[in-house]
Amino acid sequence: MSKINSLVTGGAGFIGSHVARHCLALGHNVIVLDDLSGGFEDHIPAGAVFVKGSVTDHQLISELFAKYKFDYVYHLAAYAAEGLSHFIRRFNYETNLIGSINLINEAVKAEVKCFVFTSSIAVYGPGQLPMTEDMTPIPEDPYGVSKYAVELDLKAAHHMFGLNYVIFRPHNVYGENQNIGDKYRNVIGIFMNQIMQGKPMTIFGDGEQTRAFSYIDDVAIPIANCVNNPKTYNEVFNIGADKPYTINELVGVVCKHLNAQPNTKYLQARKEVVHAYSDHAKAHRIFGTNGAVSLDEGIKKMASWAKVVGARKSQEFNNVEIRKNMPEGW
Structure with missing residues (x-):
């Protein structure tokens, strides 16, 4: 039996590095794609293949799918600064939306078994408590808008091409x-x-x-394991504390x-x-x-x-597009 090949985008980042580790424990051959803009190479678990690059590079994405014939895609790469997204709108959509579409295109062509997407409770917007999966999302910031757009695109890709997906909406993971x-x-x-x-x-x-606030393994373990449970396919799950x-x-x-x-x-x-x-x-x-x-x-x-x-120096985001109404301290 050939080994399962799984792509984990954002696998040098926070949630992605833990998902990669749990996929390895499941026996997957894990390929991590990360541009290290928010992650660290030493977070990538031993045994994973690391490719430095961005989901916005559609040529690289195409080459990776051709080389590794992925069975599963775990898409966690994103610039997940919800509040900052108001001030980096173009960057937000290029990274979080167009980057995701690059992956979905190749997943459809490669006929991957399942596309696992980490969305966010940011899709719900305000005033819907407690948030349940059957609510109609009304995101109020560009980050939530981009995440919900990807969710809708995955549903359209399933309807048109039969691409299976699992969508997770975690929150406040630490x-x-x-x-x-x-x-x-x-x-x-x-x-x-x-x-x-x-x-x-x-x-x-x-x-x-x-x-x-949600501890990392309460989120990362179900994300990694979901592909082994057909009941999760083409469903949306809130996940967290x-x-x-x-x-x-x-x-x-x-x-x-x-x-x-x-x-x-x-x-x-x-x-x-x-x-x-x-x-x-x-x-x-x-x-x-x-x-x-x-x-x-x-x-x-x-x-x-x-x-x-130890402590780490705060990183400045140097490509702010709008400075009006930025919060104090940013």
């Missing part, structure tokens, strides 16, 4: 390998990086906004595991969804509920890792 030097996204990583640099933790608004916390509550947990006293700086509120959490009943029915990692346990794991890797 854990080892997160880019804690990215000041535009991932609040837990931002807090840890600020603490380790002796800086105050910056909070937009009053800190009473709520999110359900069930219990929401305020940002102010989060401060206490992060400080506890980094042995730090809370030191916060409140900034002007951003134009963002105040409360965001989703219903996971559908995912629980298919993937089960065993082993979910609590926020306290997950942050303890991430803090242990962060202490080893």
Whole structure:
């Protein structure tokens, strides 16, 4: 029996590196495609083949499909800065939408068995709580718009060409390998990086906004395993933690595991969804509920890792297209 070939885009990034690791554990031959714009080569698990490049390079994508005859595509490459997407609209759509279409085109031509896409709860927009998969998405930022457009395109490709897909909508994922030097996204990583640099933790608004923070393996393992369960094919799944916390509550947990006293700086509120959490009943029915990692346990794991890797310098995004109304501190 020939070995399964799987493409993992964004496999040097946060979620992608964990999905690649779990695919290897399943016995897949894993090819990682990443341009290292947000990931790190040392995050790529041993045993994976690394190709440095972008999903926006349609010629490279075509060559990879011809060479490796992929059975599965796990598409996690994206510039996932939801708030920043308002100010980098062209970059957002070129990377997150057109890059995805390059992959879908080749997946159709290669007749891959399944295309696994990591979308986001950003597709839902505001005021739909708890978010359920049967709601009509109304994204309010370009990042969410691009993710939902890819979802619609996958459904169209399935209807026209029979391309099977699985769509996951994770949210607020954290854990080892997160880019804690990215000041535009991932609040837990931002807090840890600020603490380790002796800086105050910056909070937009009053800190009473709520999110359900999801530990990485509670997300990455189902993503990797889904191709082995036909019940997941051509379905959409919310995936992640069930219990929401305020940002102010989060401060206490992060400080506890980094042995730090809370030191916060409140900034002007951003134009963002105040409360965001989703219903996971559908995912629980298919993937089960065993082993979910609590926020306290997950942050303890991430803090242990962060202490080893140390603080990282915040990266500036140098291709901002619109500067009007940018949040303080960006």
